[in-house]
Amino acid sequence: MxxxxxxxxxxxxxxxxxxxxxxxxxxxxxxxxxxxxxxxxxxxxxxxxxxxxxxxxxxxxxxxxxxxxxxxxxxxxxxxxxxxxxxxxxxxxxxxxxxxxxxxxxxxxxxxxxxxxxxxxxxxxxxxxxxxxxxxINPGFLMDTLVITLTAPCQKIEKIEAVRNMNAGTRRLPFQKKIGAGLTAQEFNRKIKNKKITGHVGLEQSIAMIAGALAWKLDSISVENAEPVIAEKTVESREIKVESGKVAGLRQMAKGFIGNKEVITLDFRAYIGVDEEYDAITITGFPNISQKIQPCVHGDxxxxxxxxxxxxxxxxxxxxxxxxxxxxxxxxxxxxxxxxxxx
Ligand SMILES: NC(=O)c1ccc[n+]([C@@H]2O[C@H](COP(=O)([O-])OP(=O)(O)OC[C@H]3O[C@@H](n4cnc5c(N)ncnc54)[C@H](OP(=O)(O)O)[C@@H]3O)[C@@H](O)[C@H]2O)c1
Incomplete structure (x- = not known):
């Protein structure tokens, strides 16, 4: 066979x-x-x-x-x-x-x-x-294909927001390092500057795919720099201990605009010590749609x-x-x- x-x-x-x-x-x-x-x-x-x-x-x-x-x-x-x-x-x-x-x-x-x-x-x-x-999983599903699928029962759409709130402590060590866990804020910013930390790759592509599916002509897409998430108390994964005041991971936003109206917002957060893990999609339209996957889908x-x-x-x-x-x-x-x- x-x-x-x-x-x-x-x-x-x-x-x-x-x-x-x-x-x-x-x-x-x-x-x-x-x-x-x-x-x-x-x-x-x-x-x-x-x-x-x-x-x-x-x-x-x-x-x-x-x-x-x-x-x-x-x-x-x-x-x-x-x-x-x-x-x-x-x-x-x-x-x-x-x-x-x-x-x-x-x-x-x-x-x-x-x-x-x-x-x-x-x-x-x-x-x-x-x-x-x-x-x-992302890009490829959570912040684009799934979003597009959820627009199917909508007659009108004003705005789309997708949030991924992930506990990086459950991911493998290279991923935890890639998001700067354990660094000082200064070290993190230096690594962002010399592109040793790049943030999440794919936010721009996910926004463009959503817009493509909806035939929205975006005037601009902005991908913000990844920002450090600072630990408010000591948090740890199996491999890394992050003391209070140090970097637990990162947050990065990307936005799609029609004129100066923000119509698509993607909010990616990955850090050690997340209280609640989830993938959430909110569509403002007719009808409004709100969907939350808890805990978030494991990336690997x-x-x-x-x-x-x-x-x-x-x-x-x-x-x-x-x-x-x-x-x-x-x-x-x-x-x-x-x-x-x-x-
Ligand atoms: N879309 C998604 O959701 C998603 C999810 C996970 C991963 N990814 C992407 O998938 C890719 C693979 O991830 P990974 O964690 O497996 O990476 P990895 O551990 O670095 O493995 C990549 C493999 O390709 C080789 N390689 C690295 N750079 C190369 C290059 N420029 N040309 C040819 N071969 C190269 C590496 O060889 P050496 O070991 O010799 O360096 C290694 O064998 C990454 O780009 C990652 O960001 C995407």
Whole structure:
């Protein structure tokens, strides 16, 4: 019986977590793994994933060789956040006639910040008869696709607000460091200045995707600098202790305007010691809609699910560059993967 053949392109934190879930899943098999550079090349995937067994899949940097030997249906691309850095990686996969699901944040809605690369990638995907999608939990779902879905029963919409209030203490250590947990406010601001802390990538893309779905022509989108959230008492995660007065994490806002009216507001907060974790969406319109997910969706678990659940949607889609708003209603693919795919 045919299985969906998956190529991993990037075996970092997210790529590895996806691989472990795919290994347990029926109707799908990992046939190859690519890393562009680094000491994982040449190692067995099982060893890199920390499993007790070999998987007989050697991590390679040579895409052409791996593709011609393994004939994947789809690549799971999980390397980095900006399209200018990932374009040639993704284009090289597409040129081999392989579909792509990527966690590259900018690819989730690339038309605003990288219109030329988006157009090139779309043309290339059509030429090679494959589909390319950027997705994840955020961008990809919580602050865009879910928001768009909730607008469906509205006759009028004045304003949309989405808040993600997340306890960073439950996320892995690199994430806690990425949001500045444990730093002084001065250190945090210095790291923001020299771009060692970038804040959340994808807010601009989420706003543009919502506006695109609603056919709103925004006059501007502003993404504010990430601000430190200062701990009012000592808080700690398993790995980091944040004393009172130090940085527990960050908050970042982004806004979409029509004229000078703020019509879309995204408010992203991730810090250690959050009292209440939630994802909330408020639509002011007719009718008003107010939705709250408590606790908020776990970022890593949600990202892995979004990527894996998107595999059949991408395989079934028409060729080209697509975004989450172009695909059918998102849903889980918890059964054998082949049940969802029109081969
Ligand atoms: N949309 C979402 O919701 C969402 C959620 C989670 C993650 N993401 C994004 O997904 C990407 C992967 O996340 P991660 O946590 O797995 O990152 P990671 O642990 O740094 O892993 C990335 C992998 O790609 C490699 N890599 C890094 N930079 C590269 C480059 N410029 N070119 C080629 N390979 C490169 C790394 O190799 P080395 O180990 O040798 O550096 C590593 O194997 C990130 O951009 C992250 O922001 C998005």
């Amino acid at each position: 045919k299985k969906v053949r998956v190529l991993l392109y990037g075996v970092g934190a997210v790529g590895s977590m996806i691989a472990k879930v795919l290994l347990e899943k029926k109707g799908v098999e990992i046939v190859g793994a690519i890393e562009v550079a680094g000491d994982k090349i040449g190692k067995d995937l099982g060893e890199v994933l920390g499993l007790q067994k070999k998987l007989e899949i050697k991590i390679s940097k040579d895409l052409s060789v791996v593709v011609s030997r393994t004939k994947p249906d789809i690549a799971i691309h999980t390397t980095t956040s900006y399209l200018k850095d990932t374009y040639f990686q993704i284009a090289s996969i597409v040129k081999h006639g392989i579909n792509v699901v990527s966690t590259c944040e900018e690819l989730s809605y690339p038309y605003l910040t990288e219109p030329k690369l988006a157009q090139q990638l779309g043309t290339l995907a059509k030429k090679h008869d494959v589909t390319v999608l950027g997705t994840g 678990i949600g990202t892995i699910a979004m990527v894996i659940n998107s595999i059949p949607k991408v395989l079934n889609a028409s060729a080209g560059l697509v975004t989450m708003k172009d695909l059918p209603v998102p849903s889980a693919a918890t059964e054998e993967m082949t049940k969802y795919v029109k081969f």
